[in-house]
Amino acid sequence: MFAMRKIRWGKYIFLMLVAGFVLVPMFATVLGGFKSLGELRTNPFGLPDVWEFEYYAQVFADGSIWLLMKNSLIIAFFSVLLTLIIGTMTAFTFSHIKFAGYKYIYNYFLIGMMFPAAAAILPLFLKIRDLGLLDSLSGVVIPQVAFGLGFSILLFRSFFEQLPSELFDAARVDGCSYIKFYWHVILPLSTPILATVGVFVLVASWNNYLLPLLVLNTEQQYPWTLGIMQYRGEYGIEWNRILAYVTVTITPAIVFFLFAQKYIVEGLTGGAVKG
Amino acid sequence: MASVEFKHIEKIYPGNVHTVKDFNLKINDGEFIVFLGPSGCGKSTTLRMLAGLEDISGGEILINDKVVNDLEPIERDIAMVFQSYALYPHMTVYQNIAFALRLAGLSKAEIEKKVRPVADMLELTPLLDRKPKALSGGQRQRVAMGRAMVRTPEVFLFDEPLSNLDAKLRNSMRTEIKILHKKMKKTTIYVTHDQVEAMTLADRIVILRDGKVEQVGTPSEIYHSPANKFVAGFIGSPAMNFIPIELAKDEGCWFVDISGQKLNLLGDVDDNQTATKATLGIRPCDIHITPDLLTNPLVIKGKVENLELLGSTIQLTSRLGDSQIAIEAPSSHVVNEDEVINFYIDESRLQMFSDQSGLSIYKPKAVLESVTDQ
16 A cells, blocks of 8 residues: 555656656746846746846847748748648558559658758758759748658558548448548548647747758748847847747747647547547 | 349459359349358458459459449449448538438538438437437447438448347347338348348348358248258258268168168159268257157157257257257257157258268258149
């Protein structure tokens, strides 16, 4: 009895440590924007003695934050949209249509997962330049989608394979073509996995620094990840401004994640379709 | 008119797996055909080839004298009810039934006009707004049937639709299917491994084993005149008794020797039967413990080894030589274990099968007489 209690407390302590590992830096980030530089050094994790709102105000002051966020949002939106559309269609093909050589093509997509974007900087730059997509948001979106497809197809296909095959038989007898089955049956049943993949792609896109750095030259096109480097140049190492800026820019991703959380849990625990 | 014809249908899977072998069958308009057989015999595969869900490796399938091999399921004017119902989980009952009509481009009003009567017929009207997960097994099965019926197809296909239901529900759904067939009079092909379903629903039964047709006939023909040992043993519960016997002719009359006991046969043995060894088949209910009501009883003696009361009947086991036999009798009779009694075999129900081919090689006298009378 006592041993059980000990184990339960042990679990609580462990979980609190893990949660703390994530939450403490987050709170430090949020609170850091309210502190002066000096206080930030002496009291990095605690509540501010004096709540200074000027740094958060300055983040919004010249209005450039909105343009940066808008660019990030456009890139993220199209990345998510294209990944979901192309990923689901591809995964649907692999899970339902066994054409000659499908295993090889599927593995080819999965190999893409092993390939880090950082190793591909030079060939990527050359390809984007050759396609005439340098210094455009499309030049960021398309490679992002390409790199994210491997993981997305893997998740989608695993989910689609759980759907009973008789469902497609019934739909075919009812007069469903492949496209209609994809639209009327597969997509509505896939909301958990769509949310999961959507969030992963969104967060990856939102935080992406390397690809925009590689592709974009015009300040008007910069997402917030490049914008922070501008801030850094201006302010030197004013960490409190940087922390305020980071808090503002990661908020949309967190909000979206919280909203989609329920679907993500469903998607990752692979709820089988019954009935 | 919706006749269906299978001409030399074959199904060969990769790796040379020959699931269906030279399947031939002609089904008349309005007939209720049951494909019956053990698991893996090719009955579902054949049904799916008819539906257009499986490619046909060889032969032709005709619906209304039109070859349909290359047509999509929707173009064949068939509807199918699946074993697992295969309802669309994210749609309501109404939407499930209406889905095919929606795909066909009908207006909302037209769909409503078609769905309501079907829902009423299947008593689904109070459930139309529910999703499948909020329904019981029987209700889901009725929705699956409604989805098939609303399209008014020429041919109905059922793939073991009652397998997932409990015994009581299976009985009531079986009756519902029979009533619906009487009402709608559509050609129906029904796949099952349950012989009770086959015997009660079918106009004709097709018995399949290992991809081959063993026998096609009415339930009565299959039960009383099985073409071979497999059909005889597959149909009927409790199963038919098979007794190895010696066959001989004495002054032009056939007789069999069962471990020393001699029985004179009154019927005809097939002329091609040259071997002396064969297998006798007789159902437990056709072995009686009194000769009453039998015109030509064949008498053998046996010791009652075991006795079980099943309610209205008793089941006895006895031994003839090395073979154990089962006997079913009304429970009104008084029999004791270890008693040696006379068993009276109903000659008109006697079966005999060749040990080489398994085919039936005997026609009882009563059957011969009924044939000559006609």
